[in-house]
Amino acid sequence: MLQIIPIPAFQDNYIWLLHNKRQAIVIDPGDAAPVMQKLVELQLNLTDILITHHHSDHIGGVTKLAANTNAHVYAPRYEQFSFKHQAVSEGDTVSIKSLNMKFLVMWLPGHTSGHVAYLSDGVLFCGDVLFGAGCGRLFEGTPAQMLKSLSRLKNLPRETRIYPAHEYTSQNIEFALTLEPENPALIERQHHTNAIRRQLIPSLPTTLSLELETNPFLRCQQKELIKNSGSIMTDELAVFTTIRELKNNY
Numbered sequence: 001m002l003q004i005i006p007i008p009a010f011q012d013n014y015i016w017l018l019h020n021k022r023q024a025i026v027i028d029p030g031d032a033a034p035v036m037q038k039l040v041e042l043q044l045n046l047t048d049i050l051i052t053h054h055h056s057d058h059i060g061g062v063t064k065l066a067a068n069t070n071a072h073v074y075a076p077r078y079e080q081f082s083f084k085h086q087a088v089s090e091g092d093t094v095s096i097k098s099l100n101m102k103f104l105v106m107w108l109p110g111h112t113s114g115h116v117a118y119l120s121d122g123v124l125f126c127g128d129v130l131f132g133a134g135c136g137r138l139f140e141g142t143p144a145q146m147l148k149s150l151s152r153l154k155n156l157p158r159e160t161r162i163y164p165a166h167e168y169t170s171q172n173i174e175f176a177l178t179l180e181p182e183n184p185a186l187i188e189r190q191h192h193t194n195a196i197r198r199q200l201i202p203s204l205p206t207t208l209s210l211e212l213e214t215n216p217f218l219r220c221q222q223k224e225l226i227k228n229s230g231s232i233m234t235d236e237l238a239v240f241t242t243i244r245e246l247k248n249n250y
């Protein structure tokens, strides 16, 4: 039975750990120490490391973990890394023998130019592309690229469970409510999220279904949102660009 657990790191990162009680893999280990601690605690053998993009809070622990465990590292082809790894790109399949899993690699530029996500059996590890009620900042990509990346995610099955790399959901919901103050699903999500965050329970994973109902960056065609964004043009890209800018300054 596969288990997926978050290992909190830094201020608000989650390093997702997948295991079957013997073997394990991690996604985006920005820090080695909390991962090593969890491996010892659960007596797990780390076999593979998946990387979504090159930011240090996602890769900082790779060299140490790989040295300590001999884990195999997968990382996006169109980005540079100082550690030994197997480069992956759009359409590749990553076979994780230890967990008997296969991941499809999706190239989703926008946050960084080479950013990839890993999709397997209804679960998606999306790094900093999509967050609970939000999306990543555009450090290297254009709004058009990010919108395209998000629209590819919109086409996944609605029940897909999504595992972003940051706990930003509460703040993102506050911003989303400025655009859709009367969205009942968003209001409900705020109550629920604030209640579980008060107990320090992660707000993630999320589902595509919930994001479609509450995430403003997936809702750029909603009339109420367009009106409240103040966007002069109403096409999806113009609205997306406007609300990404509003969020940067929120």
Ligand SMILES: [Zn+2]
Binding pocket: 053, 055, 111, 128
């Ligand atoms: Zn990042």
